[in-house]
Amino acid sequence: MENLSKSYTTGIFKKQQFKAVDDVTFTIAPGETLGLVGESGCGKSTLARAILRLITPSKGRVFFKGRDVAAAGTRELNKIRGKMQIIFQHPETALNPRLRIYDSITEPMRIQNVVSDRAEERERVSALLEQVGLYEEHLTRYPHELSGGQIQRVVLARILSLHPEFIVADEPTSMLDVSVQAQVLNIFKEIQQKYDISYLFISHDLEVVRWMSDCMAVMYKGRIVEIGPTEDVYQNPQHPYTTLLVDAFTSFNNGREETTEVAVMSREIEPGGCRYAPFCSAASAACDEVPELKEVTRGHYAACRHV
Numbered sequence: 522m523e524n525l526s527k528s529y530t531t532g533i534f535k536k537q538q539f540k541a542v543d544d545v546t547f548t549i550a551p552g553e554t555l556g557l558v559g560e561s562g563c564g565k566s567t568l569a570r571a572i573l574r575l576i577t578p579s580k581g582r583v584f585f586k587g588r589d590v591a592a593a594g595t596r597e598l599n600k601i602r603g604k605m606q607i608i609f610q611h612p613e614t615a616l617n618p619r620l621r622i623y624d625s626i627t628e629p630m631r632i633q634n635v636v637s638d639r640a641e642e643r644e645r646v647s648a649l650l651e652q653v654g655l656y657e658e659h660l661t662r663y664p665h666e667l668s669g670g671q672i673q674r675v676v677l678a679r680i681l682s683l684h685p686e687f688i689v690a691d692e693p694t695s696m697l698d699v700s701v702q703a704q705v706l707n708i709f710k711e712i713q714q715k716y717d718i719s720y721l722f723i724s725h726d727l728e729v730v731r732w733m734s735d736c737m738a739v740m741y742k743g744r745i746v747e748i749g750p751t752e753d754v755y756q757n758p759q760h761p762y763t764t765l766l767v768d769a770f771t772s773f774n775n776g777r778e779e780t781t782e783v784a785v786m787s788r789e790i791e792p793g794g795c796r797y798a799p800f801c802s803a804a805s806a807a808c809d810e811v812p813e814l815k816e817v818t819r820g821h822y823a824a825c826r827h828v
């Protein structure tokens with residue numbers, strides 16, 4: 522990703538541009554998982570969709586194996602799409618409710634012509650079922666006849682049918698209960714090891730990201746504020762927002778009530794105030810410590826002695 526941005530126009534009477542993703546640059550190596558964390562509304566899903574060109578980025582470029590996804594024509598994009606896949610949070614909306622599971626799994630293979638006949642198709646489906654821990658009896662059912670965890674397995678089988686090389690997983694297990702979550706995460710890991718797949722793994726759960734990811738990126742208000750090897754970021758956060766995130770999470774996990782930090786994280790920043798006000802001890806008022814830096818910038822953060 523190179524300087525990727527996505528703006529939305531909001532408002533009915535007074536139209537305003539709002540940057541949901543702001544100048545994001547990073548690289549994911551083959552077989553690597555980059556975890557993406559950040560609070561609700563910070564732009565994670567917008568980024569995920571812009572990467573796959575499910576929405577058109579306002580600025581910037583996305584390269585997949587050297588090919589510019591943002592500039593690809595329809596035919597090239599279709600080819601790339603087979604190799605770059607996405608799995609969403611809500612399993613119940615992921616599959617066509619009117620298709621039996623067998624047809625849901627084979628639909629992309631048929632569209633992309635990856636099998637030559639029905640016999641090969643059935644063989645492929647059997648192999649996929651085994652990989653994701655499903656059984657033949659599931660194939661004749663409809664999505665509403667499966668559990669959330671089983672549906673996410675079907676979605677994975679469907680995705681794997683096209684031999685993907687990069688998968689964006691947007692909160693894929695957050696709607697599942699904890700024991701099922703662990704099973705599905707294990708499948709993600711197994712197929713990654715087997716096929717050398719790269720993941721952009723999005724979650725609000727720091728522990729999940731820590732377990733899944735080689736590197737971790739922290740997103741705040743559309744920007745990546747910190748990125749690095751997961752354990753370095755987790756153990757030694759450099760950005761105040763990451764510190765808050767890790768501390769809040771650790772406190773939560775320790776069963777202590779640390780409501781103040783969470784409250785600080787979600788506080789609205791005064792218009793014209795310091796972007797970093799939530800991390801600044803003068804947080805309740807707009808920070809005018811560095812008045813010449815009217816724009817909310819990293820420079821302000823560096824120069825603000827309230828931090």
Ligand SMILES: Nc1ncnc2c1ncn2[C@@H]1O[C@H](COP(=O)(O)OP(=O)(O)OP(=O)(O)O)[C@@H](O)[C@H]1O
Pocket residue numbers: 529530531541559560561562563564565566567568725
């Ligand atoms: N189509 C749209 N038009 C206008 N604003 C949008 C649109 N889609 C998303 N937004 C806004 O962009 C911001 C980022 O949304 P996004 O869904 O990317 O956040 P997120 O980090 O994935 O949140 P969550 O973790 O809750 O899913 C939010 O303020 C959201 O309201």
